Amino acid sequence: MSDAAPALEIRNLNVYYGDFHAVRDVSLTFPRNKITAIIGPSGCGKSTVLRSINRMNDLIPNVRIEGQVLFEGKNIYDPDVDPVEVRRRIGMVFQKPNPFPKSIYENVAWGVRINGFRGSKAELDALVEEALRGAALWDEVKDKLHQSGLSLSGGQQQRLCIARAIAVRPEIILMDEPASALDPIATLRIEDLMRDLAREYTIIVVTHNMQQAARVSDYTAFFSTDETRTGHLVEFGPTEQIFTNPKDPRTEAYITGRFG
């Protein structure tokens, strides 16, 4: 474990969709500037936990969340916390690339602008360039910034989404299976990018792909479901330990491919 203060801490998180208990008693600590992978079989609540971290679950009707998500020592579910501010500081990249139907430039600049950016056009240009460079996309798009973001390939679109996310200067980036809709080469580029980004950001990534978790992450959390289909945390530890020497037999069964 890192000695520095954790970037984020989940305490006794329970999530309900109506009567359905989706996630039970999850407690997790995400170390700063590290990549933490969340793995587990389908329906184990990986994405639910991820979306609880930046209050995206608030957008779903009937959802109920108990427990605490401590970000900088403050529970983001406290009534005096504005979810809009939380989402600016904890960015998100989705499974399917979802650029806005706007130009590449606008895709990156929009988030900056709506967050009240007060600066000259030149400063905004610089910010856009920085974000696109940060997402390893600048060289490919610098000559066509005003073409539609949808004209890019899938992998480029996903990197555009990452550029868009980092342009608003978040502290944590959540990634929900960011490479599952991409081909292997584009996947590798995203993984390289994640390693680069981890120098500046704390990254939490949900993935179905165990090789990806093993390749890219520093820590791994393994989730599973019980007989009522409620998801829960089985084991958390450094990635190397989880993949080579899991403590829990269920983790071992999963990573060796015996279920899930």
Place this chain on the structure above:
Amino acid sequence: MNAAARFHPNLPARHRRARWGLVLFQSATLFGIVVLMALLYNIVNGAFGLAAVRYRIYPGDLGLDLTTITALPPEQLRGLLAAYLSPGQLRTLEREKPLDQRSADELARLVVERVLRPKVLDTWPLVPSLLHTREIVAEVQQKYPDAEVRWMAWFNQRFLSRPQSSDPIRAGVRTAILGSLWLVGIAALTALPLGVAAAIYLEEYARRDRWFNRLIQTNINNLAGVPSIIYGILGLAIFVRALEPVTSGALFGAVPEGVTANGRTVLSGGLTLGLLVLPIVIINAQEAIRAVPASLREAAYALGATKWQVIWHHVLPNALAGIMTGTILALSRALGETAPLVVVGASTFITFDPTSPFSKFTALPIQIYQWTARPQPVFRNLAAAASIALLVMLFVLNGTAVYIRYRARRSQRW
């Protein structure tokens, strides 16, 4: 036993059934096309054709040609009027507007109306006129020896540019077209903002698990199916009666001369049509808003956008084409509505154009209805010609909707 051996593919019968299905669908389409063609045939057939016209004095007897009559010098036209009208009639005309001050157009119209006085005795539709011209001419000579057989295009430029008149030769639909445009314009200005606002509330804010939101939704769906005459009664009660000071313009002191200060104004009619299309606009706008992918909303929220920023910057721009298309199609329904306008009090005979929201008005469908109800056959030709005008307006509206949709399809891919 091998499972595959238990299949009975029976391919010929399955293909036969598929062929029958195809025949069924093709005949349904064909039927629709035939009905449409019949409709067009019917209208065009009525809007053109031969007519038997009787003049009190034939233009030829005076050495006149009807097509060039307006080119005659005003003195000659004034001379004709002086020669053929009684001194009393001339005095009345002078009192209305001195003859010296009237233009050649006005004078020529007076000559035709007062001196030549054409009267349509009978008309024939286009197809019989083409096929049996000689028989028709013979029939007219026998029945109306003093009448002349003329080709008439009831749908023509003068028909579009002239106000209503009780004389079929001089009747036009300008008043009705302008009335329809005013009505649709007012309906659009009412229904579009209200409808979009309601759709945004229902789609983006209202929680579907609350019973009253579901109740509202159900009622909007039901309102879209309420017969238009009911909306007419509603409009009569609210806009014509209860809000009379507003809809008549009396409250604003804006009652133009010659217009009675009651609520039967183009504003009342337009607002009624606005209410009529409102549920349809809401439903269409809701569908357009729902078609904006959730992934787009999530992307915006995840950047720290507020709900309003998400709606204003992403949901509305991407739903706009759908909203406009739906609204235009709803308005084209309003354009053809007759019943609610009758109830709200559209004038069936009106010769002056609507100039403000507080004008009395008529509309194309009202005009058509009124003409078809007349016993003289010539008014049926006018109704057919007015139908062409109405259909052209509908095609223009729907064409705009198709164009907007085409543009939107080309520019967005999700």
